[in-house]
Amino acid sequence: MDTIDYYQIMSIGVYGSAIGLILIGLYAVLMKKHLTKIVIGLSIIDAGINLLFIAIGYISNGTAPIYSSQGIDLVKTGTPMVDPVPQALVLTAIVIGFGVTAVALSLVIRLYRHHNTARIDQIKSLKW
Amino acid sequence: MVISPVHYIAVPLLAAFLMPLLAKIHRELTRIVPGLVILYLGYVSVVLMNQVMAHGTIVEVIAGWNAPWGINLVYSPFTGFLASMMTAMAFVIWLYSYRFKKVDSQPALKYFILFMMLVTGTIGIVLTGDIFNFFVFLEITAISSYSLTAFYRDRDGAEAAFKYLLIGSFASAFILIAILLLYTQVGTLNMAQIAVRMHDVPTHMKITILILFLVGLGIEAEMFPLNGWAPDAYSQAPSPVGVTFAALVVKAGVYGLIRIIFTLFDVHGAYEYLIVMGAITLVMAELAAIRQKSLKRMLAYSSIGQMGVVMIAFGIGTNEAVFGAIFLMFNHAVIKGLLFMSGSYLVYNTPNKEIQYLSGYGMKMPLISLFFSLGALAIVGLPPFAGFWSKLYILIAAADNQMIGLIALILGVSIVEIVYYFRVVGRLYFGKPSKGSIMQKPTYGGVIAMSLLAIVILVVGFYPDVITPYIHNAADALLDKAQYIHSVLPNADLSQIQNLK
Amino acid sequence: MNIFLIIVFSLMLLALILGLARFIKGPTSADRVVALDTMSIIATSALALLALVYNRYIYMDISLVYAVLGFIGVIVVARYLEGAL
């Protein structure tokens, strides 16, 4: 069974789903006409990027970078800890994404009040 | 307490957190406190600039961890010059927006918080020496810009803000992916160390990362074809915010682009890329500007065009060219600030802010029209105003490098600029006055702000020597990559770095 | 013990897939929210079990947070369906 490189297959799963999420989100942002759907697309892009960040920090058979008593035991037996930096960056990125989503949705509500529609092809007082 | 660059970030943040409480004490405090904070930052700028000119780059370490382990702020002559310029412009804009519109105390509080954070974000972008911290400040800038664009809660403002948000989200997504790929390749986030380790990165990876950065930052720096947000945001935002975009936000975007290309990467062809993109941006923007009916949109396109010139000058890459580019950034901030400030009073009550209704305003609003004409004369580069010198230096630098085509291009575009600016000025003074239009009386703060900018334009125009030593040092600091790396990482091995000048 | 864990996780995964099938099929919004509720409960127990597999006590916190927060999302949608929002 050693002939199969499981991490190769796993990388397809993890990277593939992350890139897939980014592409699906991009598709939604570019193609969809409804503003709320566009914001959903933005949050899907964010999710994909976050997953990509975590995936590059992962180390095979690693454990979380927390030195609790069990964690110290695990490190002593030779289990590596995964890279903590991408995780810290993702924490920041998630919160920033939430802030952007909130502002975007408030703009959607504001636009709906003025135009009585939330479809981008009906909102055309400015050139797109 | 010793003055240090971290005050640029910490003090405004502290004040921003404090302002909701101050608003409960007295309503007027919400308007005064940002001015005091920016004045204090001006004091910090003066102290630090003197220090930097005498002793060289200051590296401020955050949380006691030396570079490359922690975050650091780099206050070099270049970043310091930009930060001081932004502080000065922020003060002028604060004066201008002090009583720009009589809004309730609650919106005024929110406006000044957002404005102060916008200033903090742009200064943070310029000062930081860490690539992810750069991203965080970019997001602070972006979110406050979105909210400020929609601040009037009218129809088009919200639409422009949403458009800006959409494109800005793309930018941040691209920059985030670029940071991710960069981290996997170099294992660090410190800009100086990234520059040291860049030669180990495979070329195709380097190019992919650079393209991602260029797309992301090109959006912020209004590079063609990524500048779709700019005209709408400029024209629909409240006019102090439009000035802020022209004077601060775009400068921060250009700074990011320059820092990435000059310091972080050593890819051949990036400079030529800057020239080409700058030229395309310049031509497209000026051709669009001449077609505009709305004054603010025209100014916005003109601003994009000026950024094109800045990119061309940076792309030439010699000392004189960089000097000219930084000089132009300074001039553009001051002159475009004056143009936006006076222009927004000119079109205050006209429908759709269109130019055709401005006939004969030169008699009705003499002071404002005078300011506008001064700005128009300065920005097209007529002597003896400030814009002349920067354009001259850029042309000389292009001539030194035998780039005849570029000279022809810049001069040709200047003629286009002259045409559309003088169309407005001519209408102001020689058009037939129309009846029934209501003049908006400018606030005292606005008049003082515009006079300050006009004085700066005249003084720099007649005695460019008051500013050139700073700009010379700034250009040297930007081009001296080894010195940047050395001041951040004293023990770094510089032998393998390419493109050291 | 390994076989046992494989069987347990397979059952949970199957349960997740069944919930998902209902989520995608479900004719009304209430069906979909029921599926979301079920999936969050399955995830709660799966995460607790994964903490056991990884042998880290601190991972139980996530299970705890899931148990608390999963249902608030459901209540929000339920109140929206009710017309209360």
Next chain:
Amino acid sequence: MKKLLIILLLAVVGYFLTVSMSNIKFGANRMGDLSQPKTVGAFYLSKTPGELSVANVITAIVVNYRGFDTLGEVSVLFLAATGLGSILYKKKKKGEHIPTVNKPSSALLQAGSKLIFPAILVLGAYVFIHGHLTPGGGFQGGAIIATGFLLMMMSYKDFTMNHSVITWVESLAGITFASIGLIGLIVDHSFLENFLPIGYINDLISGGIIPLIYVAVGFKVAAELSGVLDTLLSIKEK
């Protein structure tokens, strides 16, 4: 035509991402030797237990090594709350009260919420107080507390957030964070530098200023998110 262009763009982005990611091996250790750290990840992993006495390395990074990012992140949330308020601002008449929900909920939900609400608050406080020992921290704890308030808003028609209290908590927490940083600047010449004894690893009181900052962040985030929810819930279309 537009559709074709977009699909082409998607293909290009997908191709570039796939090619770049295929060069980055999944699960490979890129941090190098922990004893002689060359990358930041290795440095943080090796230094944190000894020099900061913080069990959770991510907390150490978020609050100490990269504490500046966290300050920025808190300001992003603050800005989002402010911007949301300014975009959706509506002048209220005096004494006007807008209920968060239109219909009262059932007695069961009300009783259950009353039962579970304190538990959620305790859980949130637990998450941010133990931020340096277990997963979680200020943001997560704050978000959990805000979710608890959301539950109360959903269950009780007349449940209102006291705006004055929210403003005070938010401002004071933010000022605490910034002042801790400035105290570090005065005492140790570096913004956000630790000036308290670090204690022993895995103790509740360890890590110097890290738990303090996380408690401040927790309060701030909780107040901000509750404020956002309150603003959003009190806009009603006629």
Next chain:
Amino acid sequence: MMEIIKYIGYIAIGIGSIFLFLGALGIYRMPDVYNRLQAGTKATTLGAMSTILGVGLVEPTWFVKSLIIVVFIAVSNPLSSHALARGAYRASLTPFMKKKMDAYESEIQNEKED
């Protein structure tokens, strides 16, 4: 003794996972919302409680935290299913067996009269 508790824990985990699976199966197979709700919350509540208690039994030092989780699930899950049933009813989804009996309708009538 510890061994026996451990095995009890594993058995609890097994039972729990079976219940989780059955609950999800019920969600998939049942004919209408209310039946699905029944299957999806009752069975899975038992399943989750059993699994998490099992985890607590296998590692006795974790028992307290697993008990806390179980209590949370025991309180929160009925709440959410109740709110959901009510929401579904108010959104005018008729139950599958509407013709035979509908006690909730009269209650809503009473509520409206109040």
Next chain:
Amino acid sequence: MLFYTIVLIILAIILLGVAIYAVVQKDLLYAVIATGVISLILSVFFFILQAPDVALTEAAIGIALTTIIFIITIRNTSRMEDEMPLDHEPNSESDNQVETK
């Protein structure tokens, strides 16, 4: 190891499936619930990839808070994606207290 890989692949497929569902679904409420499911599965992913902090954040923010702000938006706008605007005139003036520019 084999089993672990299979689980990961299945979760990835589920994640992509739900994302596609969220994008193509015309009813925005369903799309929003789907984003909740994406958060749920994403945080399981983070957990498997040994990032408990991130999983906790995703759970705390993704499940309830994002859902509620999306639902409030849907309540204040339209629920169906292809809904056409109502017939009456959009109100163009600002509801601010100041005069228009």
